[in-house]
Every structure is written in C-alpha cells, then in structure tokens.
Amino acid sequence: MIKLDGVCKSFGGLTLFESIDYEFHKGKIYGVVGPNGSGKSVLFKMICGFIFPDQGKIFVAGEEVGTKKNRFPESVGIIIDGPGYLPHRTGFENLKDLSLINNNITDTDIRESMVKVGLDPYTSQKVKHYSLGMKQKLAIAQAIMEDQQVLILDEPFNALDEDSVEKVREVLRSSREEGKTIVITSHIKEDISVLCDEVVKINGNKLTKI
Numbered sequence: 655m656i657k658l659d660g661v662c663k664s665f666g667g668l669t670l671f672e673s674i675d676y677e678f679h680k681g682k683i684y685g686v687v688g689p690n691g692s693g694k695s696v697l698f699k700m701i702c703g704f705i706f707p708d709q710g711k712i713f714v715a716g717e718e719v720g721t722k723k724n725r726f727p728e729s730v731g732i733i734i735d736g737p738g739y740l741p742h743r744t745g746f747e748n749l750k751d752l753s754l755i756n757n758n759i760t761d762t763d764i765r766e767s768m769v770k771v772g773l774d775p776y777t778s779q780k781v782k783h784y785s786l787g788m789k790q791k792l793a794i795a796q797a798i799m800e801d802q803q804v805l806i807l808d809e810p811f812n813a814l815d816e817d818s819v820e821k822v823r824e825v826l827r828s829s830r831e832e833g834k835t836i837v838i839t840s841h842i843k844e845d846i847s848v849l850c851d852e853v854v855k856i857n858g859n860k861l862t863k864i
C-alpha cells in the first residue's frame with residue numbers, strides 16, 4: 655500500500671535517509687521508532703507529499719506521490735505536527751469545514767468519527783476551550799473521518815488519558831480489520847508493543863524491521 659523505492663533525504667549536511675526500500679502492507683499496523691531527530695516526521699511528511707525525497711520514489715496505493723497528477727495522495731488520513739483549528743468554531747464545525755475540501759462525507763460520518771474517539775459532536779464548546787487531549791482526539795477524528803485507506807499518525811496518543819488511549823487503540827485495531835494500512839510513531843514503548851504488527855527502526859539512515 656505504501657512503497658519506498660530508493661528514497662534518500664538530507665537537509666544541508668544532515669543525512670537522514672540513504673536509499674531506503676520498504677513496503678507497508680494492507681491490514682497491518684506499523685510502528686516507526688527512532689530517537690529524537692532521527693527522521694520519523696520527515697519520513698511521514700514524504701509519504702504524505704508535504705516534502706520530497708532528494709532521490710527515489712514513494713508510491714501510495716500504486717500512485718507515485720508528489721507528481722503533478724498526484725501532488726498529495728488522496729487516500730491518506732494524517733496527523734503530523736498537531737493540526738491548527740479555528741479557535742472560535744466548535745470541533746464539529748472545524749471538521750465540517752475541512753470535510754468540504756474533498757466533499758465526500760456526510761455530517762453523520764463526521765459525528766460518528768467524533769464519537770469513536772470520545773468527543774461529543776453536539777457540544778457548543780469552542781475549540782479554544784478544548785484541552786490538549788480533546789484537540790488530539792479531534793485530530794484523530796479528522797484523520798479517520800473520510801474512511802481513508804492509509805493512516806499516517808505521528809504520536810497519536812499524545813496527551814490522551816488512559817481510557818482515551820484504549821479507545822483510540824480500538825479504533826486503530828478495527829481500522830486494521832477493515833484492511834487499512836496504519837503507520838504510527840510513539841515514544842511510549844507499550845503503544846508500539848501492544849498495537850503494532852511490525853516495528854520499523856530508523857537506524858543508520860536505513861529502515862530496519864525489528
């Protein structure tokens with residue numbers, strides 16, 4: 655579902671990835687691990703088409719990412735760098751506005767994704783009054799609301815309480831059952847060990863399955 659083909663990426667003198675080949679398959683949850691600054695977010699941004707490899711190609715669902723025809727892969731739900739929301743609008747209103755970009759889901763779909771992560775879609779509470787954990791839940795609801803086939807989630811459990819972590823784990827497990835491809839990072843070892851089918855380590859500018 656995601657294929658990295660000879661991917662290289664450096665910033666100035668800093669080499670992050672050297673000729674990486676890797677495949678992420680359907681119906682699996684992958685955990686990407688590595689120390690701070692090893693390139694986890696950069697890898698995710700390349701898969702989502704936000705930045706480009708210096709060399710090599712990335713394919714999502716068979717389409718090369720970053721081409722004119724396929725600037726951003728359509729089938730990907732994303733959390734990277736904590737998305738910004740309009741503070742004076744409710745959570746539902748924010749997701750509704752964002753849904754109009756692709757315009758392929760209903761209000762019910764949005765509400766269902768909010769309920770799945772433990773948010774009340776009918777509350778009049780504005781996002782500016784949301785806690786950090788609530789904003790994180792909103793980001794997860796946004797990532798799953800369009801039933802995307804690939805979920806790229808950088809630290810999805812950040813700021814979540816214990817019950818919410820379990821809820822989100824369940825959401826990801828049922829997405830896996832539906833055949834989705836899920837790639838996450840987490841600095842919490844347990845998130846990776848209880849959830850992931852395959853753990854991928856960034857090691858010496860390569861990706862290694864561990």
Ligand SMILES: Nc1ncnc2c1ncn2[C@@H]1O[C@H](COP(=O)(O)OP(=O)(O)OP(=O)(O)O)[C@@H](O)[C@H]1O
Pocket residue numbers: 665668670688689690691692693694695696697
């Ligand atoms: N646009 C950019 N320009 C220059 N350097 C960058 C850019 N984006 C990332 N970097 C550098 O690339 C390295 C990897 O960054 P990245 O954010 O991917 O690390 P990470 O593994 O996600 O770290 P963390 O665990 O702290 O989240 C860092 O040294 C960062 O400073």
